[in-house]
Amino acid sequence: MSATSRITVLTAATAAVAAAMGSAFAVAPTAVTASSHAFRLAPISAHRIVAPDGRITHSTSSNWAGYSATGSTFTSVSASWVQPTVKCSSQTTYSSFWIGIDGDGSDSVEQTGTEADCSGGQPQYYSWYEMYPAYPVNYSNTVRPGDHFTSTVSVSGSTFTLKLTDTTEGWTKTTTKKSSTAQDASAEIIAEAPSSSSVLPLANFGTANFTGATANGQPIGNFSPDQINMGSGSTTKASTSALSGGENFSVTWKHS
Template sequence: MKTRLRIAIAVLAPLAVIGLATPAATAAPAPHIHKPLNHGLSHSTSGNWAGYAVTGGKFTSVSASWVQPSVKATSQDAYSSFWVGIDGDGSNSVEQLGTEVDYINGQAEYYAWYEMYPAYPVNFSDTVRPGDHFTASVTETTGGKFTLKISDDTRGWSHTVNKTYSAAKLASAEIIAEAPSDSNGTLPLADFGSVTFTNATANGKAIGSQNYDPITQASGGTTKDAVSGLSGGNTFTCTWKHV
């Protein structure tokens, strides 16, 4: 990943996170963050998320797989991320990890990361390329202890991160394509074409067997990222529509 200017994020709430990241990760204030759901005109539209959230219970695990999409050129810098997480729909924290592709200064940047929002994201140093097959999961074991796992099955690397966040609500689980944010708000959405999430589960069960909500990213009447219906209860596609 190309070196970029790191910009501090303004006014983030304190976060009590305990634990050590894998040595292959580097912690630094990132130029953007992956935030909780920003609701639009209805529960099924959002200013920053597209995908599926599951609510109506206590959620202690979520997992899914996807193939890293490539990015197309846009007339401005743009950003997109793909992740699984717990919380964020109706709460002010998200325990999450996934991958990203950004289009910055005419170049594509691919990488993987984890984040215990509202703490800053932590980027892994491993190579990520379009076409790589990823599997990711977040699990809360007990007492706010989380295990976050991600593996690049194509390149053969993986990471397991253990963190503690005792204030987690465990009120939702989600599989999301997101337009990340910086201190000024939601960033332009990079043209990733489409991404298909498979084996999407929460609490070990297909999300289609639970109280699920399909979410489309839209702003000002413009759909930016559309979500498909569920296939087999655990597979869906997010499709880029507008920056």
């Protein structure tokens, strides 16, 4: 989500855990209102490695893994991915997979994607859109591990169109929103650890495969994008592969 995440309403079974954590978390593919959310996806928080020409070549982020293109005005970003299967223990963990505009060097993010969380030892899968810093909104459509998703986020003037299609389940959600503050300054395809007051534990999603990653209708590799790994201190939480064909890559879970 901006780099923020979405949440769903609490069930009785999860209310006690949420109270102990001091935050709510996603438990079902249920439509929610802003008041239901306590965590979300946020803009990138990263240590950047810069080449001699000033180009950002590699980042280690506390919350993002994937690719981000900057240095241009971006009017569209597209990609496809397969919904990962999470491996759950007793720990409550979270993971998000999305595409978006802004969020890398700007304070807004216009994004849509899917979630794979663990709550009470059980996997939870759902989808959402977010116009960060507004809270995310969940879609009610069924999401299952192994589902194939395609998505496009585009902007014309101040109007954003966020389209998410589950080609396996046979549904599409198209959301149109306006933003007067968006800078259209980056385009990204990301696996993320959502945040509450801090970054939440990352769910073991195995490997997320992204294909057809484009920005402004071109392979994202044409923009010499930033390759982002997720880490905390000396711990790598998720690693991002090199681009194949300029538009295909994977993100692999390493640590919660």
